[in-house]
Every structure is written in C-alpha cells, then in structure tokens.
Amino acid sequence: MTNSAEEIDAENKIIIAEDTKVNFDYLHKRKLKKPVSVNLYTPQPLPVTGPELGGSIKEVLRNKGIGFHPQRQLASIDYDKRQVKFTSADSANYDLLVLIPSHKAPEVILKSALADESGWISVDKGTLETKTPNIFAIDDVNSITIPGRWSPDKPMKLPKAGVFAHSEAITVTEIIASRISGSPSGSSFCADGFCMLEAGEEVAGFAYGDFYASPHPDVKLRSLGKTWHWGKVLFEKWWLAPFGFGKSILRSLLKIGPSVLRIPVKL
Numbered sequence: 001m002t003n004s005a006e007e008i009d010a011e012n013k014i015i016i017a018e019d020t021k022v023n024f025d026y027l028h029k030r031k032l033k034k035p036v037s038v039n040l041y042t043p044q045p046l047p048v049t050g051p052e053l054g055g056s057i058k059e060v061l062r063n064k065g066i067g068f069h070p071q072r073q074l075a076s077i078d079y080d081k082r083q084v085k086f087t088s089a090d091s092a093n094y095d096l097l098v099l100i101p102s103h104k105a106p107e108v109i110l111k112s113a114l115a116d117e118s119g120w121i122s123v124d125k126g127t128l129e130t131k132t133p134n135i136f137a138i139d140d141v142n143s144i145t146i147p148g149r150w151s152p153d154k155p156m157k158l159p160k161a162g163v164f165a166h167s168e169a170i171t172v173t174e175i176i177a178s179r180i181s182g183s184p185s186g187s188s189f190c191a192d193g194f195c196m197l198e199a200g201e202e203v204a205g206f207a208y209g210d211f212y213a214s215p216h217p218d219v220k221l222r223s224l225g226k227t228w229h230w231g232k233v234l235f236e237k238w239w240l241a242p243f244g245f246g247k248s249i250l251r252s253l254l255k256i257g258p259s260v261l262r263i264p265v266k267l
C-alpha cells in the first residue's frame with residue numbers, strides 16, 4: 001500500500017519520499033538531521049479497530065509521513081539481517097524494531113480453573129463475577145463479549161485498557177462492600193471508556209464511547225488539539241499523585257472537562 005508520501009523501490013521496500021516533512025518531536029529535539037523513516041505494520045486492516053477511529057488515525061499517520069502497512073502478519077524476524085518477514089511473503093528492514101508481542105494471560109491464570117478455552121476468564125458483563133460465585137476478574141484477564149460493530153454477526157471483545165481496569169475495580173469494590181454489609185448494590189459496570197491519543201508536538205486526540213451501547217458500540221473521536229494533550233497531562237498528574245488534598249484538587253479539575261463536554265468519565 002502506498003500513499004502520496006511513499007514510493008516503492010526496486011527491492012519492494014517502502015521508503016518515504018525525501019521531501020516529506022517528518023516532524024517527530026524526539027528527532028527534532030535531538031537535532032537529528034539524517035532522514036529517518038518510520039513505518040507501522042499491523043495484521044489489522046486499520047491502525048485501530050473500526051472504520052471511524054481507524055480512518056482518523058490513518059490520516060494522522062499520513063500527515064506525519066509515517067508509512068502505514070496494514071494486513072501484515074509477522075512470520076519471522078532475522079535479527080542478524082535486521083529484517084522482519086510477513087506471511088504475505090514481503091519483508092522490511094529496520095534499524096530499530098518496536099514490537100508488540102501477542103497478548104496472553106499469565107500462567108497462573110492459564111492453569112487455573114477460571115480460564116476458559118480462550119485462555120481468558122469469562123465474567124458477567126455487569127458484575128464482573130466469574131462462574132465461581134464471589135470470585136471476580138477485572139480488566140486484562142477477563143473476557144467480555146460485546147456486540148459486533150462493523151460486522152454485527154461477529155461479536156467483539158471489550159478492549160483491554162487501563163481505563164476499564166479502573167472503572168471495573170470501582171464497580172467490584174462497591175459490589176463486594178455491599179455483599180459484606182448485606183445492603184443491595186446498584187453498582188454495575190457500564191463500559192464507558194475514553195483514551196487520549198497522543199500525537200506528539202503537544203497535541204492529542206480524544207476517543208470515547210459506550211462499548212455496551214446497543215445495537216453496537218458507540219465510539220467517537222474528537223480531532224487533534226492541545227486541550228486533549230493537557231487533559232492527559234492532568235490525568236497523569238492526578239493518577240501519580242499521592243493520596244491527599246492535592247490529589248483531590250487534581251481530581252476536581254479533571255472532572256470539569258468531561259462534565260462540560262458531557263462525556264461520562266468515572267474517576
């Protein structure tokens with residue numbers, strides 16, 4: 001696949017045209033003038049799931065002169081030659097390879113009676129309780145089926161994300177507390193999620209949505225801007241702050257944005 005910033009050379013290796021302005025923060029700050037090309041390979045058809053979000057991210061990559069190569073399933077890596085090979089029979093050379101390994105549950109979960117045939121733990125989508133009463137599984141180790149978004153007949157899995165880990169933990173602690181005290185619990189995990197997508201140069205996008213929406217997940221992306229970047233900075237300051245008055249102030253500040261924008265964010 002090529003875009004206006006790319007050409008294919010004689011070895012079928014994708015290169016970025018020299019006149020393309022590759023504006024990467026780190027390289028700029030290090031004053032590295034040597035042309036650097038950055039390429040993203042993924043087995044998926046788009047950078048992230050779904051046409052709306054995926055198309056927007058693809059555009060961001062294109063504007064930055066980052067080569068995007070979909071449907072490239074990694075077959076092998078030759079570390080001596082610094083070359084990756086794909087199942088599609090093409091290959092790419094690299095100086096620096098950043099690789100995301102396949103995601104799987106730790107051995108302790110895989111060997112437990114809780115894991116299902118997929119290797120993850122199926123839970124009730126509202127209470128996050130496993131098939132064993134009073135045992136709960138939150139975030140990456142759990143497996144929650146949600147309606148298909150792009151092919152309604154193909155259900156998807158709730159993405160594994162820190163934002164869900166956070167709200168799942170709140171829900172489960174409330175349920176456990178109410179079971180211990182014997183009071184009814186109205187707490188149920190709602191799968192409202194959000195994510196600031198850092199794009200460098202102090203701008204970020206903001207993706208948010210209801211992953212339990214019917215008939216399919218409802219996810220939106222706000223265009224790149226400084227607001228989202230500074231929102232992320234504030235979020236990190238709040239997250240890393242020790243418990244106390246300062247953390248409460250940061251939390252109050254952080255809640256202003258979502259309430260003005262009417263974006264449900266559980267902190």
Ligand SMILES: Cc1cc2nc3c(=O)[nH]c(=O)nc-3n(C[C@H](O)[C@H](O)[C@H](O)COP(=O)(O)OP(=O)(O)OC[C@H]3O[C@@H](n4cnc5c(N)ncnc54)[C@H](O)[C@@H]3O)c2cc1C
Nearest residue numbers: 106107108138139140141160161162163164165194195196
């Ligand atoms: C590069 C990267 C970027 C990400 N960016 C985002 C983002 O922008 N936004 C977002 O929402 N999410 C993001 N995520 C996802 C997010 O980090 C995870 O979904 C989240 O951390 C999962 O939380 P968890 O508690 O389920 O698991 P973890 O955070 O992985 O915690 C599990 C813990 O269990 C420990 N452990 C494992 N086995 C054992 C054992 N046998 N005994 C004892 N302890 C054990 C591990 O060491 C680990 O500390 C990102 C993930 C990665 C890898």
